[in-house]
Amino acid sequence: MNNDEYEKNFSVLLSSFILDMEKVPTDTTHPDIASACENLCNFLRISRLEATHIQYPDLPHKEPILNSIDYFKSDEYDSSQPFTITRETPGGTAIYKVYPAKEAEPWSETEIDKINVFIVTLFVFNGRMRSMALCSRLTFHDRDIAAYNIKYYTIKLRELIRENKAAEYICCRFNLKKFSLINKAFGREQGTKIMEQFALGLSALSGDDCCLCRLGGDNFLHLFKADKSEVVKNYLTNTSVETGNPDEPYAKISARFSFYYITGTCQTVSEIIDRATSAYNIMKKTANSTSIIYDQRVAEQIENQRIVEENFLKAIENEEFLVYYQPKVELRRYSLNGAEALCRWKHNGELIPPNMFIPILEQSNNICTLDFYMLEHVCQDIRRWLDNGLEVVRVSVNISRIHLGKQNLSERIINTLKKYNVPHQYIEIELTETTSDVDFDELKKIVGALHNVGISTSIDDFGVGYSSLNLIRDLPWNTLKIDKSFLPKENDPYNSQKITMLKNVITMAQSLGLECLVEGVETTNHVAILKENACYQAQGFCFDKPLPVEEFEKRLKNRIFK
Ligand code: C2E
Ligand code: CA
Ligand code: CA
Numbered sequence: 001m002n003n004d005e006y007e008k009n010f011s012v013l014l015s016s017f018i019l020d021m022e023k024v025p026t027d028t029t030h031p032d033i034a035s036a037c038e039n040l041c042n043f044l045r046i047s048r049l050e051a052t053h054i055q056y057p058d059l060p061h062k063e064p065i066l067n068s069i070d071y072f073k074s075d076e077y078d079s080s081q082p083f084t085i086t087r088e089t090p091g092g093t094a095i096y097k098v099y100p101a102k103e104a105e106p107w108s109e110t111e112i113d114k115i116n117v118f119i120v121t122l123f124v125f126n127g128r129m130r131s132m133a134l135c136s137r138l139t140f141h142d143r144d145i146a147a148y149n150i151k152y153y154t155i156k157l158r159e160l161i162r163e164n165k166a167a168e169y170i171c172c173r174f175n176l177k178k179f180s181l182i183n184k185a186f187g188r189e190q191g192t193k194i195m196e197q198f199a200l201g202l203s204a205l206s207g208d209d210c211c212l213c214r215l216g217g218d219n220f221l222h223l224f225k226a227d228k229s230e231v232v233k234n235y236l237t238n239t240s241v242e243t244g245n246p247d248e249p250y251a252k253i254s255a256r257f258s259f260y261y262i263t264g265t266c267q268t269v270s271e272i273i274d275r276a277t278s279a280y281n282i283m284k285k286t287a288n289s290t291s292i293i294y295d296q297r298v299a300e301q302i303e304n305q306r307i308v309e310e311n312f313l314k315a316i317e318n319e320e321f322l323v324y325y326q327p328k329v330e331l332r333r334y335s336l337n338g339a340e341a342l343c344r345w346k347h348n349g350e351l352i353p354p355n356m357f358i359p360i361l362e363q364s365n366n367i368c369t370l371d372f373y374m375l376e377h378v379c380q381d382i383r384r385w386l387d388n389g390l391e392v393v394r395v396s397v398n399i400s401r402i403h404l405g406k407q408n409l410s411e412r413i414i415n416t417l418k419k420y421n422v423p424h425q426y427i428e429i430e431l432t433e434t435t436s437d438v439d440f441d442e443l444k445k446i447v448g449a450l451h452n453v454g455i456s457t458s459i460d461d462f463g464v465g466y467s468s469l470n471l472i473r474d475l476p477w478n479t480l481k482i483d484k485s486f487l488p489k490e491n492d493p494y495n496s497q498k499i500t501m502l503k504n505v506i507t508m509a510q511s512l513g514l515e516c517l518v519e520g521v522e523t524t525n526h527v528a529i530l531k532e533n534a535c536y537q538a539q540g541f542c543f544d545k546p547l548p549v550e551e552f553e554k555r556l557k558n559r560i561f562k
Helices: 003-023 031-043 109-140 150-162 179-186 188-205 226-237 269-285 296-317 366-387 409-419 437-452 469-474 496-511 524-532 549-557
Strands: 046-055 065-073 083-089 092-100 169-176 211-216 219-225 239-242 250-253 255-261 291-293 321-330 335-347 350-352 395-398 427-432 456-462 479-482 515-519 537-539
Touching (some): 031 046, 046 109, 083 109, 092 109, 109 150, 169 226, 179 188, 179 250, 188 226, 188 239, 188 250, 226 255, 226 291, 269 296, 296 366, 321 366, 321 549, 335 366, 335 549, 366 395, 366 427, 409 437, 427 437, 437 456, 437 469
Parallel strands (some): 255 291, 456 479, 479 515, 515 537
Antiparallel strands (some): 046 065, 046 092, 169 255, 239 250, 321 335, 321 537, 335 350
């Protein structure tokens, strides 16, 4: 072979090697490259080509490793005298060893030059592969633990949708329960390692094609094949993770989670993640529940929530919320003794009950807007009744506990009455019981401030929440509203325990100087029970349902029931 031919052949082999490397830039051990490599090695009389260089792992927080790769190894190679080329890299020295064939003539200078060119080319590609691995790690992984980030999660999901494979998977949103306690017990740094152990364990059992993504803090999204649902569920419900602390070698970790079994073929990434997330949010609101599966019922709840949130402010503007008045009755004379203002939403010709929107509004400040809207409308009605010479009764207005902690609640209430020139005796504020100390202090301030200006207050739904005797005794309430759960249901067998409890609650209220009203009085039997126990105030379907304002005005004129 003459010189020109030699040069030409080498160029052809090298460019084919480069082109193959270009095709698979992240994998220098790909078979195409291996074969191009073999051709070059044969041409250059190399019997083995070995490289030891730094390799970055797929997941963060795994130390880079020194990896030795045989790019080429013939059946017979001479291990005695390799020709060694070293190159410095940011991660350490890369060593390339080139072995001549057995008993071969030493390489000529030209050959050595070509071998150098070949190795440098390989070195450049390895460097590029390293930076790509690093780049992908930085772009697609969580910074602290061995999990992907949302960017990668979306790419993976989009790929599955494109390949029509998404419907084999579950999209899962989860949060680790009380992880702050683990951070407290083991320290933040160790806490992160424990979280990483948890994440690695979860990925390991979720199948090769899973994708675990950390959203931040202790919030995650997971994606795995539906046939792994049981193992994942068990792992998330309860698992033990090594802590690295000899005094307490294991920590129990569990999560609250939602599963969305991906369906259909025409969904988008954000629709899928939205469903898992909305289901998770709905589950979170239900105390004691730790998991949820997205289904038709959840879908309706989510849709309802969307409608409420989207339409609320417009509905306030359009005055779509109506005040219904439910009479309160004095049981000795069966006469009208007061009323409770209850909200209804007239939307697109439909009358929506409060349990469909109040809990949603309570997730934001919107409930405060609604409560003051109600108070304003009640004040307007009372003012009108007074101006028309009607004999008015005290109307109670519900104020959500979400208001507690807001500045100037009592001033706002007082100012609203003033705005409509409503004497204080005609308004009562209903507040529910509370458990937290902060709320307790707030309640104390508000109830006290209203008491000082002669506005009545009542404890609503007494007996449903956590009752605290201090709360009742230490605050100047006017009325205790006993929840309907103390009353026997229609087909209940005579329940002496319930009635004993009711009797005691009534006695307690009276001994503290509180008025006492029972809600949900539906039957004459209920009325009899109240009278036997010397409670003479009732509210319930036995007398009137909540009435539209025109109906209630008739009731104001005709105040005796029967
Ligand atoms: P609540 O304050 O305990 O109101 C009493 C609820 O019991 C009303 O339901 C009323 O219609 C119902 N009720 C009355 N008598 C009977 C009866 O004999 N049997 C039965 N089974 N139920 C009876 P409603 O109007 O659906 O209101 C539900 C809840 O929504 C209220 O419970 C209250 O917590 C909330 N709510 C209603 N309006 C407002 C409001 O303007 N602001 C706030 N924050 N909450 C409101
Ligand atoms: Ca109430
Ligand atoms: Ca109530």
